[in-house]
Amino acid sequence: MQKNNNQKVVTRFAPSPTGFMHIGSIRTALFAYLFARKNNGTFILRIEDTDKEREVPGSIDHIQNSLKWLDLNWDFGPDKPGPFGSCIQSERLPTYVEYAKKLIDKGLAYPDPYTQDELALFRKKADEEKRPFLFRDHRPDKFEEWDGKKPLRFKVPEIKRYKWTDAVRGELEAGEEALDDFILIKGDGYPTYNFAHIIDDLNMNVTHVMRGEEFISSTPRFLSLYDALEIPYPVFVSLPTILRDDKTKKLGKRDGAKDIFEYRDEGFLPEAMINFLALIGWNPGTEQEIFSREELVKAFSIDQIQKSGGVFNEEKLAWMNKEHMKLLPESLVRESVLERLKHSTTITGNALLNNEKFMKKITPIIMDHISKWSDINTMTEAGELTYFFNTPQYDTALLLWNGKLTLKETKKHLEWLKNTLNETKPESFSDAENLKTLIFDYATQNGKGNVLWPLRVALSGMEKSPDPFTLLYVLGKQESLLRIDNALKK
């Protein structure tokens, strides 16, 4: 029985608080969010904290903060209970017991009479006989009364082949081997995921269950439980896996997946993360690549979700981040970059940082650098553009264009530049165009690169930087001459 869908769309993201959020979990959250927003539906953040052993303190905050950073706002969550009550499973225990009792009354749940050791023995035997272990082979003939201490198992009502529809994969089916008497409520009184999520989805009116494809295998079990409870199925939406870059494994915490906050700290923009993640496992069907959040919401649809897994490619993320940096309002970039510059360890305490006039002067130039040079893809990298503040450190090799120039020639040009600039009035430095005309003829005669490259490196110390005239203009006569002098000492 599949739900009819005239009702309001409700999706949920249901992580367990066992640590940080990585790319994979965020992508799942994103799709559920996008789909809910697209349909003017409800997006619920539900905390599945039924495994007290694996729980990591602080995770709930961490999860919320991650989603907040990406601006994936939820309608109900751990901080905002819904009409159905709390969004934290450990606070919903009575509900699970209530439904468990319904199953017991129907004769569809029973306490597990075995100890863990006995179970291990069964498993071992099955393993030796090279057949899958099925608990139902050991199901007791007569059910004891459940005292709440022993784990409660579900009695699969009917061993059969299940067929169902998945919104991204179409018709799916699985054989009887996929069905077994799984645990509903553990010995410690907490429900298992298998049980709790179904009860919660029911009570929270979840219409679309969007989760990773790893749950496809256990769907027949869920189905048998929906049937036993006589409740309708939600729409199943199985999302493709995000693979590690070596393509050998699903991305997961245990395999070195990064905390989403690492990307934040490296200076990636939330807009870029969202945009990029949306495009792994989904595509708009057009050739558009750069999306704002609003555009994503508008364009998102389940039938463009990919079936096969995808690799997270950081190079493309870097490119995309830059594209989003270019789209930011100038004031915002300025604020963000300047903030980072101020915290850059190499220039802390530099008086220029508090010189508003100077800072104003350099912002358009830094902006220009950000949008043009490939060495800057993140806000953090932008915060490393300290060449206006410090006497640059660089190798002689760089000054000589990595071997393209000779020391002798270079020194000759630098001497000329030094003398020429020395004779120039300080006021002339207020106009980059002026400086250009001053130097340009000489540069043209001697090969532009031969003259301009060393000058630029002497001033910035960078392989990539704004043009030398702009640098002269920003640094002024005194500082420029000082830096040229430094270069001559090499």
Added chain:
RNA sequence: GGCCUCAUCGUCUAGCGGCUAGGACGGAACCUUCUCAAGGUUCAAACCGGAGUUCGAUUCUCCGUGAGGUCACCA
């Protein structure tokens, strides 16, 4: 091993019986430029294999192969 899923350039992907198999990242080349590059133009780069179905298969079916998932008192 059983069960399940998936399979187009190196990567993300378009394609939904007939296309010079398209785009993006990355790579290469050229143009432009005030050096570096940003931009522009161009190039290289893919339908896993084999049988069917069909006038015609990247596309549909089957069989291989490969990859991933799953077989917990974890989610």
